[in-house]
Amino acid sequence: DWTMGAYREEAIRQIKEQVGDKQVICGLSGGVDSSVAAVLIHEAIGDQLTCVFVDHGLLRKGEAEEVVTMFRDHYNMRLIHADEQELFLGELDGQSDPETKRKIIGKLFIDVFQKHADTIEGAEFLAQGTLYPDVIESVSFSGGPSVTIKSHHNVGGLPEKMGLKLVEPLRELFKDEVRALGRELGLPASFIGRHPFPGPGLAIRCPGEITRAKLDILREADAVYIDQIRKHGLYDEIWQAFVAILPVRTVGVMGDGRTYDYACALRAVTSVDGMTADYYPFTHEFLGETATRIINEVKGINRVTYDVTSKPPGTIEWE
Ligand code: XMP
16 A cells, blocks of 8 residues: 555654654553554664553453564564553452442553653653544543543553653554554554454453452453354454453353353444444354353353343443
């Protein structure tokens, strides 16, 4: 795509000009936006960029390893893998209110990011994968879930607090253009096409209290569900799909024994921007096969339900 090729060249030129010989820090979430921003900036200034990847213990199966492998080993970026699972899960212990969980995660995220950023000598810039719609939204939006949606992502207020200037090379782009730029930069298609993943991660897919045991079960079930969706060629038709582990255990039978394990809910929606959504009309065969696989393959779950709520009146996430 020649347009994106030209955009890439111009963006690189501008980043070089803006940054000079100074150091840049970038919060890498593993999402498309921050990844494309990081790769673009790395192409412009190489080792003057350090990425900080905060692992809050609320990521999906294999996710942390994927991010580290891709950015550190494949792209040769300077990457700090901040493994802060103990800290986050410790602070979340016993908390069940959705907004309290979000606040705890958001605050710790900023603390941890700042702690690691402080170790980077001479950092003057903070890179963010802010898109054009974020620029508009932060000005015009009032009320509703969107306020919390963004509170975690763009480490709000942090640049001023740390005395950093912003580098935002995607500010003029829409999501599909960011994906095109990502392809232009050689990011794998499977990565670019990934469903959005919320900042608070699995915390909001584990309604009620979060425990390590529940998170482990959730990760396994989610991996089976996504595998099913990919195998049936449905991944790209869906905006977001995930499992929520329910805060309830139910009775079942398996072999000649009684089980008493968690129930889970499968969620899949189509959407254009996440503001409204329709539940995805899977076939009964798909749902039945997926339920069987999850119950057979995931220890700790003995009941699978499918969420047929659209947004509104539901939200996409369970919390
Ligand atoms: P809801 O659940 O509000 O989700 O219908 C709409 C979109 O926003 C994502 N989401 C979040 N993203 N921090 C985030 O970064 C959050 O606290 C948060 N809550 C929801 C959700 O995954 C969906 O794409």
